[in-house]
Amino acid sequence: MDYDDTTSIHNLPIYKAAINNDWDTVENTFNIYPDKLDAKITYWWERPLHIAIGTNSSHQFVNKIIEKIVDTDVQKLRAKSWWGNTALHYAAKVGNTAGARLLVSKDPGIAQISNRDGHTALKLAAWYGREDTLKYLLEVTKDEPGEDGTSPYTGVSGADLVTLTLTSSFCDVALFLVKKYPNLVAQKDRNGQTALEVLATKPHVFPSGSQLQYFQHLIYSWIPVNLENASDYPLRSLIFSLILLVAPCTKNLYNMKLKHLQTLKLVERMCLIVIEKGSHNIAWDILGTAVSTAVKFGIYELIKVCVETYPDIVWYEDGGFYLFIAAIRYRQEKVFNLAYRMTGHKVFAATANSNQDNPLHIAARLSPLPRLKTVSGAALQMQRELQWFKEVEKHVEPMYKEALNKDLKTPRMVFTEEHKDLLDEGETWMKDTSSSSTVVGALVVTMAFAAAFTVPGGNDSAGLPLFLEDGIFLLFIVSDAIALFASTTSVLMFLAILTSRYAEEDFFYALPKRMMIALVSLFLSLAATMIAFSATLALVLQDEISWIAAPVILFASVPVTLFAMLQFPLLVELVYSTYGPSIFLNI
Missing domain, CATH: 1.25.40.20 (Ankyrin repeat-containing domain)
Incomplete structure (x- = not known):
């Protein structure tokens, strides 16, 4: 220099x-x-x-x-x-x-x-x-x-420009470039990637990649963005304007939906440009690499457009895995459902991977870590793995169920070997949770049982409670009974979990069901105990301190609320995973 x-x-x-x-x-x-x-x-x-x-x-x-x-x-x-x-x-x-x-x-x-x-x-x-x-x-x-x-808009430089805008999630800019310079769709950038392939790595710019709460999803569905096809746009526009006045944060949902629509239009435009090239090799290269990449990220919207544009792309092979088999490999249930509905007669084509694994062998292998972590807790992760295995097992040819791979192992043998550590982790989690919860449940049983024989205010000479005619006393008796029965139930269910055999199949239904019953029972017992305690104070102090009821109830609700906040997400996940709609949409 x-x-x-x-x-x-x-x-x-x-x-x-x-x-x-x-x-x-x-x-x-x-x-x-x-x-x-x-x-x-x-x-x-x-x-x-x-x-x-x-x-x-x-x-x-x-x-x-x-x-x-x-x-x-x-x-x-x-x-x-x-x-x-x-x-x-x-x-x-x-x-x-x-x-x-x-x-x-x-x-x-x-x-x-x-x-x-x-x-x-x-x-x-x-x-x-x-x-x-x-x-x-x-x-x-x-x-x-x-x-x-x-020119900045041709060759590798032009392809770089499009892929870089997509990397930065500027889908509106990419759509502008593709419309103005359609040849860029078939060009590869400095990394050898096409624009569609790079887009297939950006799940957050698609609807499937955005995690919305129920009310957010409701507002999202009403936001008027697609003016061309929305016949009820004036009504939706008015409603959205009112919502925006009340909750300005919904503007983020509008921007999100706008980006999603621009992205879908971009995919449709790029696929159309590829087909207009009139070359199988070009379509195979561009759409195939995009589809195989999109499977890994679960972007089923992009896959749907590509398959609808060029159906033969389902036979694109990536490392010995076709589209449907890749969906099993990467545990992308939305892609699995989409591929099955669109190409049901082709989905279980024989694979050509080096291990000679059939689709059930692939379903038996442990999920990729990012997909495994989408479910919290080793027990629920084990349940999800079993759901995948059983779902694929329902659809494969009968001979696949006992077929041997290169290592002379059946799918069930592969599942057991691959999930040995996860099974141990699930067992440990279940036992630890049950052991600690059993202690709490046993304490509640003891207190509720003792309270039933040492009622507030004591008994008269005939042995009857002094506050027997008081309505608050009835509340005490009922809540104490509920606390006793619920805590006993929770202890029994936790003991049933502790003494379980912890076989693979137990994680599919039996153990999650017991954990649900135990957690709900424990919550009811704690809530009933707090009510019983509050009723006792109100009975004893009602003549001396009449205002005691309100603060006691307020403070008594604190531990119940904390328990609900800490355990409710787990309970919801247990219920939804066990009794909710199948992730495979009952195909």
Whole structure:
């Protein structure tokens, strides 16, 4: 590198002024030494304009120095760092749209300049996810050869631009590019990927990748975005406007739905462009790689469009796995359901993988860790694995159930071997939970039993409770009875869990059912105990401290609420996983 190592020190005041937006300090220096306007002030040949515009805060300094440079020689705006970056490249990196506008207004051709890597400022804006700057540079960067002789919108550079916008989740920009430059769909970027393949790695820009609560989903479904096909748009628009006034946060749902629709339109447009090429090889390459990638991320919307566009793509092979088999391998139930409904006569095609595994062998293997962790707790994870195995077992050819793979193992043998550790973890979790809960249940049993014979206020000479005629006493008796019966039930169920054989099949239904009953019973016993305690205080102190009831009830609800908050999510998951609708939609 041709560089004087004293330059950085000598120009340190200029560097500091550029960073601190301090034009006044160096204005006189530039007047006396105009050559310093584009001097190399850092080891990497960066100029004062590079430093200032790269801060995205020294706006006055940028405005002043650009005026000075234009008055002397406008070509100095194109001064490059050692890596070939102009000031516009720096503006694109940091999202300095104001600086970019000013530069292009003075020198429109600067937008066409590439650095040593062949990157224009437009590409860097996409690379660093600077949406506003990217959209502006799209307006001013022309479809014509730059210094390197290529257009930013063709070949690898153009493919890079599309894939980088998708990496930054700017699906509206990608849709604009694909509409204007359809040939980019078939081009591969510097990593050898097509735009559709990169899109297949972005589940969050599709509806299936967005986790919405019930009410969020309800609002999402009503948000008017698709104006072309929504006949009830005026009504929906009015309702959404009212909702937006009450809850401004719903704007995020609107933006989410808009992005989802743009993404789906983008997929449809790209698939259509691929088919219009009229080449099986092109369709096979572009749609096949996208589908095989989308399976791993569970993006069934993209797969659906690709298969509907070119049905033969279900036979695309990725490492010996066809579409349906890959859905089993990666435990993507939505893709599994989609593939079965669309291509039911093909789904269990023989595989050609090195282990000679049939579909049931593949279902018997342990899920990929990311998919396994979508279910909380080893016990429920084991249950989900069994659900997958049994579902695939229902549909395979009978001979597959006892078929041997390369290692001479049947699917059931593979399942047992692969899930040995998970089975142990599930057993440990169940036993630990049951052991600790049994202690609590036993304490409640003891207290409830004792309270039944030491009623508040005591007994009269005939042995009858003194508060027998009081309505609060009836509440005490009922709640104490419920606490006793519920806690006894919970203890028995936890003991049943502790003494279980912990076979694989037990995790499918028996153990989750016992855990549900035990948790519900324990919750009821705790709630009933708190009610009984509150009723006792109210009876004993009602004549002396009449206002005691309200605070006692308030404080008594605290432990019950805490228990519900801590255990309710687990209970819901247990109920939904065991008794809820099948993840396979009863295909």
